[in-house]
Amino acid sequence: MSDSHLKFLTLEELATHRSEKWRAFPTDVIPLPVAEMDFAIAEPIKKLLHSMVEISDTGYLGSIPELNASFSHFALMRWDWQVDPTKVRLATDVGVAVVELLRVFTSPGESILISSPVYQNFYTWINETKVQFIDVPFIYNPTDDITSTWVIDWDGIEKAYHSGIKVHLLCSPHNPNGRMYSESELKRFIELARKNNVIIISDEIHSPLEYKEHPFTPILTLGSEAAECSVVVTAASKGWSIAGLKCAIIVTGSDPMHEKLNLLPPALHFRASIFGAFATAIAFSEGTPWLDTVIRQLDQNRHLISTLLSDLLPEVKYIPPQHSYLAWLDLSALNLGEDPGATILLQSKVALNSGHIYGAQWNQFVRLNFATSPEIITRAITQMAEGIRG
Ligand SMILES: Cc1ncc(COP(=O)(O)O)c(C=O)c1O
Numbered sequence: 578m579s580d581s582h583l584k585f586l587t588l589e590e591l592a593t594h595r596s597e598k599w600r601a602f603p604t605d606v607i608p609l610p611v612a613e614m615d616f617a618i619a620e621p622i623k624k625l626l627h628s629m630v631e632i633s634d635t636g637y638l639g640s641i642p643e644l645n646a647s648f649s650h651f652a653l654m655r656w657d658w659q660v661d662p663t664k665v666r667l668a669t670d671v672g673v674a675v676v677e678l679l680r681v682f683t684s685p686g687e688s689i690l691i692s693s694p695v696y697q698n699f700y701t702w703i704n705e706t707k708v709q710f711i712d713v714p715f716i717y718n719p720t721d722d723i724t725s726t727w728v729i730d731w732d733g734i735e736k737a738y739h740s741g742i743k744v745h746l747l748c749s750p751h752n753p754n755g756r757m758y759s760e761s762e763l764k765r766f767i768e769l770a771r772k773n774n775v776i777i778i779s780d781e782i783h784s785p786l787e788y789k790e791h792p793f794t795p796i797l798t799l800g801s802e803a804a805e806c807s808v809v810v811t812a813a814s815k816g817w818s819i820a821g822l823k824c825a826i827i828v829t830g831s832d833p834m835h836e837k838l839n840l841l842p843p844a845l846h847f848r849a850s851i852f853g854a855f856a857t858a859i860a861f862s863e864g865t866p867w868l869d870t871v872i873r874q875l876d877q878n879r880h881l882i883s884t885l886l887s888d889l890l891p892e893v894k895y896i897p898p899q900h901s902y903l904a905w906l907d908l909s910a911l912n913l914g915e916d917p918g919a920t921i922l923l924q925s926k927v928a929l930n931s932g933h934i935y936g937a938q939w940n941q942f943v944r945l946n947f948a949t950s951p952e953i954i955t956r957a958i959t960q961m962a963e964g965i966r967g
Contacts, residue, residue: 580867583874584617585950591615596821602928607957610930612752612903614818614948616874619867622817622856629852638851641667647862648826654865655785658798664835666827669848671782672698674810674825675746679706681840682744682776689744690737692729693936694905696752696780708744711737712936715754719907723896727754729762738769745770747779750793753905753935753944755898757791763799770806777807782825783901785816785868788876791899797830804830808838813860814853815901816868818948824853871948875902878947881954889962902948909941911965918943925964927957 592604598611617623629635645662652658668674683689685707691699693714703710713733720726738745745766750757770777779796787793796807809828814820829835860868879897882904886893894907906929913920918931921943932942947954 580620580864581870583870585952586615586617587950588953602922606922606926606928607953607960608928609946609949609957610928610944612815612901612946612948613820614871614902615950615953616818616871616948618819619817619860619864621859621863621867622819625855625859626852629855634851636851638667638847638849638854641854641858644826644854644858644861647858648828651861651865652795656793656795656798658795660797660828661830664829666838666841667846667849667854668810668825668827669823669845669850670814670820671780671810671812671825672702673845673848674827675702675778675780676705677841677845678778678808678810678827678838679703679708679744679746681838682778683708688740688742689746690734690742690775691746692734692748692751694753694932694939694942695748695935697930697934699746699748702746711740711742713737714936714938715756719894721896723754723756723899724759726896727751727756731765734766735769738773738775742773742775745775745777747777747796749779749781749796750783750787750900752783752901753903753930753942755896755900755903755905757787757793757899760794760799763794763796763803767796767799767803767806771802775806779807779809781809781811782815784811785813786872786875786901788872788879788900793900797828801831804834806834808834813857813864816871817856817860817864819853819856819860822853822856823850824857825849826857875948878902878949878951878954879904881951882945882947882958885955885958889958890965902946904945904947906943906945907941908943913965915940917941921961921964924967925960927960927964 602608645665649660649662652660688709693712716728716730784793812825892910908917918929930944933940
């Protein structure tokens with residue numbers, strides 16, 4: 578199949594998958610949590626993996642200059658971001674990369690800044706490294722525009738920066754509220770970071786999945802000021818749905834920051850998998866046609882959700898995200914109890930991520946993964962409406 582056509586996997590095919598998304602629930606549940614896609618993966622990645630398995634090329638990862646070169650090329654083509662290939666390092670996955678970076682930049686007991694609602698494993702990584710966190714939540718002010726709905730609390734952010742935090746762990750673009758950061762917002766973070774001697778770790782894993790009207794700004798495109806205080810962690814794992822292959826990328830933009838990262842354990846590189854690293858290299862060099870096809874489908878899906886919700890569950894507040902495939906739904910008007918995600922699983926046999934895992938105060942939200950076929954989305958939202966209406 579050509580990468581200009583997407584193959585939707587059917588529920589029957591997906592039920593044979595061994596991944597968490599397809600093992601965590603009974604077979605009569607439609608699972609829409611866990612950020613992986615229900616599409617056949619890109620042909621170049623499939624071919625590469627077949628060929629490696631065919632010749633039993635299944636050992637440890639060694640040197641892989643192909644990856645540094647292909648990521649640099651992709652970053653230049655996609656975002657006009659000039660990445661020095663010698664300043665690209667590998668890690669097992671984004672989680673491991675962030676944990677090891679936190680170990681470099683913080684000591685147990687020190688504080689870092691996050692803004693909830695935020696990807697649930699930010700809390701896991703914080704616990705693992707025994708740092709404290711200061712949460713400056715987004716101010717939620719529902720409108721039909723995502724940026725004015727999810728407002729950055731600048732007073733809170735400035736106060737946190739002045740309080741002695743060591744790291745700002747930024748989710749850019751932001752998961753789960755679907756928001757992109759503008760260049761001017763990022764510059765304001767950078768200015769605060771430089772003034773207060775704070776490191777910005779920017780988790781940019783969702784960035785390849787940008788929609789045309791909301792271009793993504795990699796933080797390291799914002800000049801030497803950004804390069805002085807920021808480190809980017811990214812991957813091909815969301816964009817090309819290869820999370821199980823295990824590989825992430827750490828990028829720096831200045832010599833001093835690059836050298837600081839010599840404190841990372843050297844084994845970090847070898848703890849990525851050989852499949853993940855070579856699949857990542859080929860995703861960035863040959864995976865753009867598939868990625869663009871996926872983005873076109875996701876674009877339709879995010880609007881299909883608006884239509885379905887306004888027809889079947891008009892009480893739900895939803896704004897199509899500015900990137901990626903995660904719909905963040907405000908269910909507060911439905912009065913589904915303390916954990917609406919649990920209620921929906923019970924009543925409708927649709928599994929979503931419950932809002933409270935992104936921060937306790939967001940318990941009236943759920944996150945729905947729409948990287949699947951329009952049929953499955955329609956079936957899931959129809960079941961949700963039937964369950965809720967009783
Ligand atoms: C913002 C964000 N960071 C990191 C991850 C996980 O990345 P990894 O599996 O490479 O640790 C996810 C997964 O959904 C995510 O949404």
